[in-house]
Amino acid sequence: MRFREFGGYATSALIAGAILWSFATANVELSRLMSAGPRIADFLGRMFPPDPTVMAEIKKGSAETLRIAILGTLGAVILSIPLGILASETMVARAVFRPVRTLLAFIRAIPLILVAMLMVGAVGLGPLPGIIAVAFHATGMLAKFYAEAIDGVSRAPIAALESAGAGPLVRLRHAIWPQMAPVVARDTIFRFELNLRESLILGIVGAGGIGFYIQTYVRSFQYDKAASVTVAVVVMVIAIEAINVAMRRRFT
């Protein structure tokens, strides 16, 4: 009990220390925020009213973002099926699933925007680097989810099929897959939602989609047009979430 209390103090001290350190070293001058009042008002004023003439760009950008998310998710699913199997303790030996899980953790640790920048460098501007980046980044999470879905099923039917003479892949197909299918559907839809949200900003680094227009309009001080694109993004995110909530309900 005494040890716990000590742990509590230590944690509080650590958090307080981290906050003080952040204020002390970063160039955070709160006075700048105070004096910036009129400038912020001016900035907001220039965003209103949003310019509706950019509808064509919004449509084009949204469609491209949607395509990046769909194809990126497809790529992630294709990569995650074998990697998910190789990361599952039900299907492979420890010597296989441990390194594969570590690899997946590394993939997850690389932010999407960083992957996208590297891919733009590798294959050039446009939606292709975006698709590759989303597929790569999403695999880190999706393959882990698939492995957990495999390991989460009831073991008894697997043993029963093994006793009946079924091999590992046949057991995966007929004992594991029917049990995990709804989990896989839910996880994939969830990851698609994340992919769509995350790919909205990919255009900022030149990897295609609606983010390109946000960046273009902000850089050229056309804040009213940037505002329209922002509204479109918000509407898209809300729509995706509504659709996904409805879809996920079907799989519970």
Added chain:
Amino acid sequence: MSIAAQIDDLSFTHPGTDLPALERVSLTIPAGESVALLGPSGAGKTTLLALLDGRLRGWSGRVSVLGAPLDPDQPPPRVRRPDSGFVFQEFALVERSTVLRNVLNGRLGRMPPLRALLGSPTAHDLEIARAALADCGIGDLAGRRVDSLSGGQRQRVAIARCLAQEPRLILADEPVSSLDPARAGEILSLLTGAARARGATALFSSHQPDLARRFAQRIIGIRGGRIVFDVPTPELNEAATADLYRETEPMPGTGLRAVS
């Protein structure tokens, strides 16, 4: 008389435990009979059945099933696995699949690998599956999902899956422990009857002496991992059964009581 299973001087300790689950067991299971494995919980019944099914590694002694020796270090060849069918205590069915699918799963070991992977049964497979369903009295449930069935119905599906495997030896682990007495009688009658009709050997475990008497021609008593008796059913006397279920006494030499 041919022999379904021959066990000589078999001992086995579950990994991570000290007490042997089976100790110096020797048995002969004659082919074509229905045999009951009788004993209290923890006697080693499940372990012995799983071992005969080729699922345990690291035992000592000699065991041969259906004329072929088992290897203590590796699983039996896959082609031989369908010859011994197993009915699991908790059914071990794929809950979200249909009854027919589950019964066809019993055919997977008999199919060529690609056909098994695709799960496309031949007319012959379907015929066997439907016959097994009919034998188990659940022909009308073929299209139902297992998670919509009662416990008794599930046990029938589990037995039908085992029969679809066309086993020559049927191993059943407490097949009726979760059922009420009337259902238990029906299920054991079904299991032993189906085995007899197919010329197969049935070895089922139970902790209920009356059920063992009714449905087995031979009864093997097991307690603390050792065979206590092995007799034709008519020769089983009350004293032997009572002794099988007596209160646990202090274990010699350990100074411990198994039940405290």
